[in-house]
Amino acid sequence: MCAIWNPQAETMPREELLQLQLERLQSTLNRVYRYVAYYHRVLDEAGLQPEDLQSREDLQRLPFTTHQDLRESYPYGMFALPLREIVRLQSSLGTTGHPTVVGYTRNDLKHWTDLVARNLSGCGIGREDVVQIFFGYGLFTGGFGFHYGAEAVGAAVIPVSSGDLDRQLRIMQDFRTTALLGTPSHALYMGRRLVAQGLDPHSLSLRVGLFGAEPWSEETRREIEESLLLTAYDSYGLAEIGGPGVAAECECRCGLHLAEDHFLVEVVDPATGEPLPEGEEGELVFTTLTKEAFPLLRYRTGDVASLDSSPCACGRTLARLSRVLRRTDDLIILQGASILPEDVGQELASFAELGQGFQLRVRRGEEADDLEVLVEIGQVPDMSFPVVEHLQEQVRDHLRRALGLDLSVKLVEPRSLQGAGAPAPRVVDERTL
């Protein structure tokens, strides 16, 4: 059995956990009502005072916080503390519009470290390990979040950051890396590159990997495990509520233990917003319980999963989240960034020569996941091949600049993306996930 990093929190009897959640929910409400103008207005409009929320269930009387609300408050509109109290700023990787800026106080960073350390301990990463982090360092929360946790558990940390597979493999060999932290797609490509180069995975020292920031299937897990000879664990987190450390699998790999002492999670029907009984799949809605700088009430994640609070063989009492493999919307998560088709549509609208229809196709490439944008040409007479080719390049360059992503564009015949009757889907994700 792997060590439990914070037994006090991770094995707390459920009854005590519910008490703690109530206490923290109420103190969070009292603070956001006082310090966050947005929530002050939301509560007032709902005709509520913070003290009217007397139980966890009463939380349902509050409206949801949506991604749109966060966009409108860009950059600091929903901070609960002035910047002088903030010691770190990170951001979500929204490609267009406004990303979400997340602030951390010293205590927030301390909690973040503890949460990620729990995740790492849960899959057996500790002081004996040489940890290679290939999450991007920077505004993206993955790099720094896992870095803090890995240092806290006493591992030797290699902060390679993302990029260049050959370099990653070389470091993995030379530094005798035992644990990998990064996106599953990167791990997958590393494994494939290893095979392509005819390298023997037995020459590596890998033993464990904790992956996240993207949905990935059991099939992908198997391929990663077989090609890199390690045990692969899943983790879950999102920038808006602080980054990684929210939930991760323990050695039982029967769901991801959720840090319920820091987050109150509801599973709701995405259509009606009504809470669903435990065990049913629905949209995850998060309320932060300990955030000082950037607390959120009932934040709709768009991620779909279910919860299970039955005891786990590992001894942790924290409920388990099913693996997040679906979303309620068409959001594509690619290389840690998120792309909404609407955003792409907005960019395409600036080209008069283009039609209405477009489709985003994502698939596994040689080095990384590829995004191809198929766009219908408008009803323009006399489009010679060179003209089309030139337009295609223009659109591609524009989208690359606007979205900050490497992608390819293919112009297609007018109306060819409209199937017989039903419109073609906006997103085709061909990754086996």
Add this chain to the structure above:
Amino acid sequence: MAPRRPSLLSLQSVRVFYDSLEALKGVSLHVNEGEIVALVGANGAGKTTLLNAVSGLLPVRAGHLLWEGQPLAGRRPDRIVRLGITQVPEGRQVFGAMSVQDNLRLGAYLRLRRREHQAVREDLERVFAMFPVLRERCGQPAANLSGGEQQMLAVGRALMSRPRLLLLDEPTIGLAPKMAHQILETVAELRQQGTTILLIEQNVLASLRVADRGYVLETGRIVLEGPAAELLSNRDVQRAYLGKDYEEV
């Protein structure tokens, strides 16, 4: 792995009124066995109200007040003392005309009625060992003691009931720094001996240093909670209660 300490006292959304004035606006907190929990807040925030509600001196209008999971609200104060909850009120409130020893024996009133004379005598020795000055003055009227000595007497009197949970209301108020320090050392010592403590203290820094966890109460609402060390590093707490201004924090 540290042994789990079950929750002794828990409050869930407790509301207390003085007529129409709401003094506690839905307060939730808990105290685990063996912990020192500090309750911090300005005058009028509702700290003493909370202790009085736990002791049964004030009615709880809404919410749950639980002792080892069982409802406490509605019980008479003397019943609550029998359960093991003893309050040391602010301002000592020792009986000035009575001797030090009688004050102490009074704290064991319920036990003396149960004829636990031998055990009470042993506890008296324990209190004298903790506060030697009380032994020296055990025959004198309590009114003759200094403020610090009276505070020791008040704590000692509370201990004579063998409480499982001690509610301490501003035990160092009005005391010289040295004496205040000694009282808080005693608080830490009591915890070592197994007594659980809910502490209200005007000296926020000192109380958070001795406490395991803390809650910050403002106008009847809890606005912050957490391990004492985290509260000490929270800048709001530093500014509001530790007398540090903007330049220092």
